[in-house]
Amino acid sequence: MPMERPPASDREFLDRLYEAFGEATSQNEQVLRESLSDEGIDPDDLVRRGLHLVRELSRQQRLVAARTRLDRVREVVKGVARSGERFTGDVRRAIASALAGEGEGALAQAYFRKLESVEPEDLQSLVDDAKILELLERIDAESE
Amino acid sequence: MVPLDPRVRERLEAVGDDGWRSIILGLTNYAVIRARRLRWRTPAGTLAEGKEAADLAMEAISQVWRGERVWSPDARPDLLQFLKGVVDSRLSHLVESADHVKRRVAAVAGAEEEDALTGVADPAPTPEEALVEAEASRTQQELAARIRDAVRGEEDLELVLLGIEQGKKPMEIAADLGLSNDEVYQLIRKIKRRVHSAAAKQPAR
Numbered sequence: 526m527p528m529e530r531p532p533a534s535d536r537e538f539l540d541r542l543y544e545a546f547g548e549a550t551s552q553n554e555q556v557l558r559e560s561l562s563d564e565g566i567d568p569d570d571l572v573r574r575g576l577h578l579v580r581e582l583s584r585q586q587r588l589v590a591a592r593t594r595l596d597r598v599r600e601v602v603k604g605v606a607r608s609g610e611r612f613t614g615d616v617r618r619a620i621a622s623a624l625a626g627e628g629e630g631a632l633a634q635a636y637f638r639k640l641e642s643v644e645p646e647d648l649q650s651l652v653d654d655a656k657i658l659e660l661l662e663r664i665d666a667e668s669e
Numbered sequence: 670m671v672p673l674d675p676r677v678r679e680r681l682e683a684v685g686d687d688g689w690r691s692i693i694l695g696l697t698n699y700a701v702i703r704a705r706r707l708r709w710r711t712p713a714g715t716l717a718e719g720k721e722a723a724d725l726a727m728e729a730i731s732q733v734w735r736g737e738r739v740w741s742p743d744a745r746p747d748l749l750q751f752l753k754g755v756v757d758s759r760l761s762h763l764v765e766s767a768d769h770v771k772r773r774v775a776a777v778a779g780a781e782e783e784d785a786l787t788g789v790a791d792p793a794p795t796p797e798e799a800l801v802e803a804e805a806s807r808t809q810q811e812l813a814a815r816i817r818d819a820v821r822g823e824e825d826l827e828l829v830l831l832g833i834e835q836g837k838k839p840m841e842i843a844a845d846l847g848l849s850n851d852e853v854y855q856l857i858r859k860i861k862r863r864v865h866s867a868a869a870k871q872p873a874r
Contacts, residue, residue, distance in 0.1 A: 533834050533835070533836065535806070535809040535810045535812075535813040536806075536809050537836075538813050538833075538834050539706065539809055539812065539813060540706065541833050541834065541836055542816070542830075542833055542834075542860075542864070543702055543703075543705060543706030544706075545833045545839060545857050546702050546857065546858075546861045546864075547698075547699060547702045547703070548838075548839055548854070548857075549839065549853075549854040549855075549857035549858050549861070550698055550702065550858060550861070551695055551698060551699070552851075552854055554690075554691065554694060556854075556858070557694040557695060557698050558694065559858075560698050560701075560858070560861075561694065561697060561698055561701070563861075563862060563865065564701050564723075566697065566701070566723055568694060571693060571694070571697055571723070572690050572693055572694065574727070575689065575690075575693035575697075575726075575727060575730070576686060576689055576690065576693070578727055578730065578731065579689050579730065579734070582730075582731060582734035582735065583678075583681070583682055583734070585670055585734075586670065586672070586673055586678055586681075586734060587678075589670050589671075589672045590672050590673070590675065590678065593672045625675075632675070
């Protein structure tokens with residue numbers, strides 16, 4: 526083998542060695558599992574704990590997202606109720622944006638189309654949180 | 670918990686169980702190897718806060734889901750690579766913390782001696798730092814020598830180790846030796862097991 530490169534310091538040598546270990550132990554899942562076992566880590570237990578964590582975090586994020594949407598819709602609807610404004614297209618658009626969490630994006634447009642078919646009385650009832658949740662569930666179910 | 674951008678949440682959910690399994694295994698292996706590597710680079714020789722390297726993988730995943738680390742799928746589509754960056758950042762912090770504690774212990778011991786002699790406290794622990802650095806350097810030297818000893822007499826391992834020492838990538842080493850990439854990876858893993866044995870014989874510091 527050609528010897529054209531200068532010798533490394535001990536620190537450089539160890540750095541390069543661990544870099545190579547990283548590459549050599551991540552080639553496929555079987556190799557990863559063996560490498561972790563060599564380190565005293567049970568890969569099955571690790572995956573079980575990791576997936577449990579991911580599912581729990583996903584659940585918490587869905588709750589946070591639902592709560593955030595609820596807060597946004599509640600603000601819009603209460604604002605409308607206070608002002609005595611009617612549930613016009615603009616109000617429906619504002620509710621759609623609150624549902625989507627964005628301005629005029631594709632998701633907000635989709636919500637707006639769904640809200641167009643909702644009766645004004647139903648929108649007025651949205652001052653009640655339970656009614657907002659009911660509407661959110663209905664719209665999301667239609668979206669799936 | 671910070672609410673995630675709905676598109677980011679959807680992307681995280683779309684990874685699915687199989688994808689997360691690969692990420693969990695890959696990220697943990699990465700954290701373990703990075704932690705081992707950093708241990709030899711620093712005088713402290715250990716991570717702070719009693720963390721296991723494997724815990725850091727779970728922490729990185731949690732930080733992304735909680736919105737504490739903002740992942741932008743458009744800018745950085747490879748989630749595993751992004752998570753590796755999160756692990757690196759946390760590891761550097763932990764190593765620096767451990768290093769700092771050790772330096773301060775040495776500095777305080779030095780300052781107390783100086784106080785007794787002169788009545789003046791010197792907050793700059795330069796001689797002690799030099800002492801700690803020298804200790805780290807000696808540890809690295811001893812480990813490097815032990816690794817070379819561990820493969821001595823086995824030509825294929827010695828050649829692969831030489832290639833790594835010269836800064837060559839596994840693919841280059843494979844081309845030099847007329848081996849397949851997989852064969853070189855197998856030899857590197859064999860060296861890794863030898864290194865573990867060598868490290869296990871390392872006296873506790």
